[in-house]
Amino acid sequence: GAGVSQSPRYKVAKRGQDVALRCDPISGHVSLFWYQQALGQGPEFLTYFQNEAQLDKSGLPSDRFFAERPEGSVSTLKIQRTQQEDSAVYLCASSSGINTEAFFGQGTRLTVV
Amino acid sequence: AQRVTQPEKLLSVFKGAPVELKCNYSYSGSPELFWYVQYSRQRLQLLLRHISRESIKGFTADLNKGETSFHLKKPFAQEEDAAMYYCALSGGYSGGGADGLTFGKGTHLIIQP
Numbered sequence: 001g002a003g004v005s006q007s008p009r010y011k012v013a014k015r016g017q018d019v020a021l022r023c024d025p026i027s028g029h030v031s032l033f034w035y036q037q038a039l040g041q042g043p044e045f046l047t048y049f050q051n052e053a054q055l056d057k058s059g060l061p062s063d064r065f066f067a068e069r070p071e072g073s074v075s076t077l078k079i080q081r082t083q084q085e086d087s088a089v090y091l092c093a094s095s096s097g098i099n100t101e102a103f104f105g106q107g108t109r110l111t112v113v
Numbered sequence: 114a115q116r117v118t119q120p121e122k123l124l125s126v127f128k129g130a131p132v133e134l135k136c137n138y139s140y141s142g143s144p145e146l147f148w149y150v151q152y153s154r155q156r157l158q159l160l161l162r163h164i165s166r167e168s169i170k171g172f173t174a175d176l177n178k179g180e181t182s183f184h185l186k187k188p189f190a191q192e193e194d195a196a197m198y199y200c201a202l203s204g205g206y207s208g209g210g211a212d213g214l215t216f217g218k219g220t221h222l223i224i225q226p
Binding site: 003004033035040041042043044045048056059091101102103104105106107 | 117119122156157158159162199201213214215216217218219
């Protein structure tokens with residue numbers, strides 16, 4: 001595709017439910033990032049992949065959050081036992097390498113009820 | 114810890130008036146600074162980065178290490194400049210991955226006719 005694609009665009013989950021958010025980066029992009037953007041806030045870094053290797057997961061807020069990129073392209077962010085404070089827009093970004101422009105997806109808006 | 118501060122949540126200017134969006138940062142090393150923009154119903158996109166020293170859509174930003182600032186300026190505001198603007202910092206591996214970003218909370222720029 002022409003840009004970073006995220007699905008679903010919107011997700012409503014009941015508290016305690018598990019969710020999986022998908023990111024299709026730009027083809028050939030080595031670096032992939034996940035960010036969490038709460039209402040009225042800027043995006044906050046969650047985790048970073050270089051190809052299939054997760055090199056930094058320091059921003060994941062708890063062990064309920066898990067991300068993978070098994071073949072170095074598509075990535076999935078999984079949140080187990082969702083809680084209300086997990087409600088946010090989850091953004092994925094990819095770039096062709098270190099210190100190159102990051103291109104963002106349109107995000108997945110997660111609402112936990 | 115690295116931090117980006119955008120003191121104004123909302124900035125309203127008249128069309129044709131000068132625009133200045135403030136950004137201050139804290140970082141112990143040599144940061145790379147960016148401005149990202151999000152137009153209504155569009156994805157987050159890079160506007161400019163300090164190492165490029167470019168003018169994009171009439172906007173410029175100068176990194177002032179003494180004042181730890183990276184304010185975004187435009188001499189004459191246009192209606193199409195209305196958007197959400199985020200200042201961001203990339204400080205290397207710690208605090209956000211190889212080039213993961215630390216964002217400010219954003220400033221909503223409104224252009225009055």
